[in-house]
Amino acid sequence: xxxxxxxxxxxxxxxxxxxxxxxxxxxxxxxxxxxxxxxxxxxxxxxxxxxxxxxxxxxxxxxxxxxxxxxxxxxxxxxxxxxxxxxxxxxxxxxxxxxxxxxxxxxxxxxxx
Amino acid sequence: xxxxxxxxxxxxxxxxxxxxxxxxxxxxxxxxxxxxxxxxxxxxxxxxxxxxxxxxxxxxxxxxxxxxxxxxxxxxxxxxxxxxxxxxxxxxxxxxxxxxxxxxxxxxxxxxxx
Numbered sequence: 310x311x312x313x314x315x316x317x318x319x320x321x322x323x324x325x326x327x328x329x330x331x332x333x334x335x336x337x338x339x340x341x342x343x344x345x346x347x348x349x350x351x352x353x354x355x356x357x358x359x360x361x362x363x364x365x366x367x368x369x370x371x372x373x374x375x376x377x378x379x380x381x382x383x384x385x386x387x388x389x390x391x392x393x394x395x396x397x398x399x400x401x402x403x404x405x406x407x408x409x410x411x412x413x414x415x416x417x418x419x420x421x422x
Numbered sequence: 423x424x425x426x427x428x429x430x431x432x433x434x435x436x437x438x439x440x441x442x443x444x445x446x447x448x449x450x451x452x453x454x455x456x457x458x459x460x461x462x463x464x465x466x467x468x469x470x471x472x473x474x475x476x477x478x479x480x481x482x483x484x485x486x487x488x489x490x491x492x493x494x495x496x497x498x499x500x501x502x503x504x505x506x507x508x509x510x511x512x513x514x515x516x517x518x519x520x521x522x523x524x525x526x527x528x529x530x531x532x533x534x535x536x
Contacts, residue, residue, distance in 0.1 A: 313464075342524055349532075351513060352465065354524035397465065407520035408478035409455070412465040 313398050313413025321419045328385045330416040332398030333378075339401045341374055341381050342410065346395045355383075355396075388420045424448040428514050428528035435504055435535055443499045443531045445514030454497045455515040455525065456489065458482070465513070471497065472520075504535045 315332045322328050332341070340359045344352040358365045358374045358381065365372045371384040385392055395417050399410040427446040435441050447454050456468040469479040469489055476489065488500045497516075501508055511532050515525040 339522065344527075349511075351529040352515075352525075352527040354526065357524050399465075401521035405521070406478060407522055408453075408470040408472075409467040409480075410521050410525065411467065412457075414464055 315413045319417045337403040426528035445497045447516030451516035458510040460510045
């Protein structure tokens with residue numbers, strides 16, 4: 310089984326709607342990060358939530374973390390066509406030495422006009 | 423905003439050839455990484471580098487791979503004898519204080535082995 314699994318795998322919404330993506334993981338973590346990847350491009354860091362935090366906001370982004378369920382969600386409010394991208398969660402695992410991130414499978418978000 | 427720069431953006435090479443992928447991390451960052459993403463798959467960790475040595479590497483990072491920081495600015499990934507399955511997008515990343523903070527990724531090098 311994989312450390313980071315996200316659902317849904319793909320999500321299609323209308324502009325102005327909210328988009329929610331979920332991430333589940335298996336090990337204890339120091340923090341969980343969300344990244345966006347536009348098609349064929351690099352990864353852009355969106356937000357980081359530490360294991361002792363439950364919720365964090367950044368602009369139109371809201372991230373929650375439930376360490377008891379080993380899950381996180383990313384909510385994008387009032388979506389725009391420019392939000393169309395793949396979104397990945399990534400975890401910094403306890404005992405991992407802080408040397409790497411383990412990425413999830415990603416959610417492909419399409420925001421239609 | 424500071425960027426991580428990767429060159430080339432696309433490299434095509436013949437199987438068995440050596441390739442060097444280049445990266446210029448953000449100047450005051452101390453931790454450097456290589457990840458790869460095979461088309462349609464997850465982003466996979468290859469190697470982390472700190473204080474002029476490898477701090478961790480994955481099973482993928484076998485003897486065919488090596489990394490170097492030849493001067494104060496460049497960080498390179500060398501694949502000695504490329505295989506078809508090395509075809510992927512290779513991403514360089516850097517941070518100031520390891521995975522406790524968000525990474526800055528480069529735009530990637532698409533490596534195609536033919």
